[in-house]
Amino acid sequence: MKRSLLTLLLAVQLIVFTGCGAAGQDNNPLENGLSAQGNKVSGQETDTDGPRLQDDYYEFINKDLLDQIELSAADAHWDWFGELDIAASNEMDDIIRGLSRDRTAFEAGSSEQKIRDLYECVSDTENRNETGLGPLKPHIDRIRNAQSIAEYVDALVSLSGEYGFSSIIGGYSIMQDKADSDQYAVYMLYADTLIGKEYMEGEGTQAYVSLYQDYIENMFLEFGLGESEARRSADSVMRLLRDICASTLTIEQSYDPSLTYNVYTAGELQELYSNVDVDKMLRGLRIDGRDSYIVIDVEQAKTVNSLLTEENLEALKAYSTFVLLNDAAEYGSAAMARLYKGMENALYGITQEWDDETIWLRLTQELLPWDFGMIYVEEHFSKEDKENVEEIIALILDEYESIIMKQDWMSGATKQKAVRKLETMNVKIGYPDEWPEEKDMMQVTPVFEGGSLMSNFMRSMNVGVEHGLRLLGGRADKEKWDIPPQTVNALYDPLNNEIIFPAAILQAPFYDRENSRGANMGGIGFVIAHEVSHAFDLNGSLYDEYGNYNNWWTDEERAEYQRLSQTIIDYYNQYEMMGVPVNGELTLSENIADLGAAACISSILGDDTDALDDAFSQMAYNWAAEDTADFMLYSLRTDTHAPNKIRVNAVLSSCDAFYEAYDIEETDAMYTAPEERVGIWR
Numbered sequence: 001m002k003r004s005l006l007t008l009l010l011a012v013q014l015i016v017f018t019g020c021g022a023a024g025q026d027n028n029p030l031e032n033g034l035s036a037q038g039n040k041v042s043g044q045e046t047d048t049d050g051p052r053l054q055d056d057y058y059e060f061i062n063k064d065l066l067d068q069i070e071l072s073a074a075d076a077h078w079d080w081f082g083e084l085d086i087a088a089s090n091e092m093d094d095i096i097r098g099l100s101r102d103r104t105a106f107e108a109g110s111s112e113q114k115i116r117d118l119y120e121c122v123s124d125t126e127n128r129n130e131t132g133l134g135p136l137k138p139h140i141d142r143i144r145n146a147q148s149i150a151e152y153v154d155a156l157v158s159l160s161g162e163y164g165f166s167s168i169i170g171g172y173s174i175m176q177d178k179a180d181s182d183q184y185a186v187y188m189l190y191a192d193t194l195i196g197k198e199y200m201e202g203e204g205t206q207a208y209v210s211l212y213q214d215y216i217e218n219m220f221l222e223f224g225l226g227e228s229e230a231r232r233s234a235d236s237v238m239r240l241l242r243d244i245c246a247s248t249l250t251i252e253q254s255y256d257p258s259l260t261y262n263v264y265t266a267g268e269l270q271e272l273y274s275n276v277d278v279d280k281m282l283r284g285l286r287i288d289g290r291d292s293y294i295v296i297d298v299e300q301a302k303t304v305n306s307l308l309t310e311e312n313l314e315a316l317k318a319y320s321t322f323v324l325l326n327d328a329a330e331y332g333s334a335a336m337a338r339l340y341k342g343m344e345n346a347l348y349g350i351t352q353e354w355d356d357e358t359i360w361l362r363l364t365q366e367l368l369p370w371d372f373g374m375i376y377v378e379e380h381f382s383k384e385d386k387e388n389v390e391e392i393i394a395l396i397l398d399e400y401e402s403i404i405m406k407q408d409w410m411s412g413a414t415k416q417k418a419v420r421k422l423e424t425m426n427v428k429i430g431y432p433d434e435w436p437e438e439k440d441m442m443q444v445t446p447v448f449e450g451g452s453l454m455s456n457f458m459r460s461m462n463v464g465v466e467h468g469l470r471l472l473g474g475r476a477d478k479e480k481w482d483i484p485p486q487t488v489n490a491l492y493d494p495l496n497n498e499i500i501f502p503a504a505i506l507q508a509p510f511y512d513r514e515n516s517r518g519a520n521m522g523g524i525g526f527v528i529a530h531e532v533s534h535a536f537d538l539n540g541s542l543y544d545e546y547g548n549y550n551n552w553w554t555d556e557e558r559a560e561y562q563r564l565s566q567t568i569i570d571y572y573n574q575y576e577m578m579g580v581p582v583n584g585e586l587t588l589s590e591n592i593a594d595l596g597a598a599a600c601i602s603s604i605l606g607d608d609t610d611a612l613d614d615a616f617s618q619m620a621y622n623w624a625a626e627d628t629a630d631f632m633l634y635s636l637r638t639d640t641h642a643p644n645k646i647r648v649n650a651v652l653s654s655c656d657a658f659y660e661a662y663d664i665e666e667t668d669a670m671y672t673a674p675e676e677r678v679g680i681w682r
């Protein structure tokens with residue numbers, strides 16, 4: 001439920017939110033084939049049992065598949081991304097199990113040693129219960145014993161400076177500077193909004209908010225507070241949370257660098273945080289003496305400053321305590337971990353808990369992403385596939401160049417800059433040439449040497465801090481990878497002007513060297529073209545070819561871009577799921593990317609209707625999904641992607657080639673009149 005820092009701060013565009021749940025163990029669609037071919041009926045035929053493709057293309061392609069998918073009670077969501085993710089995790093599970101039986105004395109610091117010893121810490125419930133909050137406890141005590149705002153902030157700074165935890169103030173992150181992406185900058189973090197602004201202020205969300213308040217209270221009880229103090233503390237947290245959320249950016253605003261890139265000197269920061277000794281704070285965080293600091297959410301920072309008064313001290317201490325308990329709960333005692341999972345399950349509509357072993361195996365993988373990544377690519381990456389995918393990427397980049405050149409609302413000079421951005425786009429496929437230094441910085445202390453899950457988790461947090469500080473002052477390494485190769489996803493990073501395809505996405509159903517040209521174009525081709533489009537979506541178009549936030553458009557072009565964007569917003573606002581309208585503004589950038597991708601791949605396939613049929617059906621098939629009602633509502637409120645069914649039907653209804661591939665009549669539900677079709681890059 002926490003927003004991913006990576007997503008928010010770097011504004012990278014993951015193609016899909018793969019959700020939290022695992023697919024049911026009993027039904028394995030992988031065994032039923034990975035291509036749309038089996039399901040496909042030629043466009044001219046009609047299937048009397050199911051929907052016609054002319055009325056609901058998504059259902060037409062996916063009906064048989066989705067009939068076989070039954071979400072287990074432990075799952076919130078099913079889709080192919082999640083399915084492949086589970087397949088990868090299951091393989092890693094076998095490696096963990098094998099190592100945990102192996103009594104070899106592995107070399108200290110080797111991946112084998114780290115994995116085996118971490119799993120022992122994770123699965124040793126007795127050790128976890130005895131350790132409790134472990135090394136985090138003295139920090140929480142210091143916060144709770146603070147007698148003044150100054151002491152409270154000192155305690156937060158000490159914790160953030162060593163481990164990177166942030167609750168209200170004192171959190172920071174070191175990332176590439178948006179205005180000069182060769183350098184790193186210090187971004188001052190916003191306060192943690194917990195269940196989030198969208199829920200706190202949403203319609204139809206107050207039942208979840210009240211569950212969240214119970215969760216806070218139960219966490220305080222587990223921490224050891226008495227009943228009345230736990231209730232009072234939970235009330236205080238909710239009061240501050242409402243104030244903080246009221247001045248927090250919305251999710252769509254948080255992607256807009258004109259709102260989130262606010263350059264402050266230390267002196268200006270002192271004015272913003274007038275209730276804090278900013279010099280002392282920056283020294284404590286080891287980030288003093290810099291020319292500038294980036295404030296991500298200025299209005300929220302003003303509210304936080306206004307809350308930092310002595311009469312709020314107890315409420316602030318409660319807030320920070322809860323944020324830390326929530327952040328650490330998964331790694332703490334069995335009771336705390338259960339509370340945490342219970343809240344997540346309620347939010348996503350999961351009615352059955354995962355078994356302990358599954359949770360342990362996944363936690364082990366999450367804490368050692370690069371060690372597992374190295375093991376993963378040994379088995380799962382072929383040079384031949386890489387070369388094939390590189391060919392598809394080259395075709396797509398070429399096609400985008402043609403699409404840009406035919407836009408009559410763009411000047412010649414702007415087109416040249418856009419083409420330059422395509423020509424210099426960096427492509428990362430598979431896995432990094434050099435593994436990130438965090439991999440070796442992360443060490444695992446075994447139980448027999450006094451280690452615990454909590455102490456090793458704290459170590460991983462400390463690695464994040466120390467690694468960030470090492471980067472500061474040096475030149476940005478643009479070859480560095482931020483996501484491990486076993487990630488089933490893809491992304492565009494505007495600060496590096498790069499597209500990234502980890503090894504795990506280069507497999508069926510997204511890519512299969514046995515597939516037809518059309519099917520691979522609708523599979524990995526659509527994914528690639530979607531990511532390339534992000535270079536020119538609402539956010540990406542604000543960055544130049546060097547990855548710098550820098551306007552390269554004329555005012556007239558920008559106005560036309562906004563006008564086209566508004567037509568896309570209005571178009572998506574007409575769609576709904578479960579009676580809830582899609583949020584056209586929240587999903588705008590992703591929709592621009594989807595619409596551009598469909599136009600790009602269909603243009604490459606030209607008038608080859610068989611290939612178009614293969615491409616569209618594979619694309620629709622790859623987006624098949626099942627969700628619990630709660631998870632669908634959660635996604636509609638917070639996901640920057642439209643629901644998968646809409647991603648297919650809305651995009652194809654606006655794609656001219658779709659009408660060439662199939663006979664679509666004006667009376668069909670998929671029909672949109674040519675003048676009402678939307679898209680920017682087509």
Ligand SMILES: [Zn+2]
Binds near residue numbers: 015530590
């Ligand atoms: Zn995307």
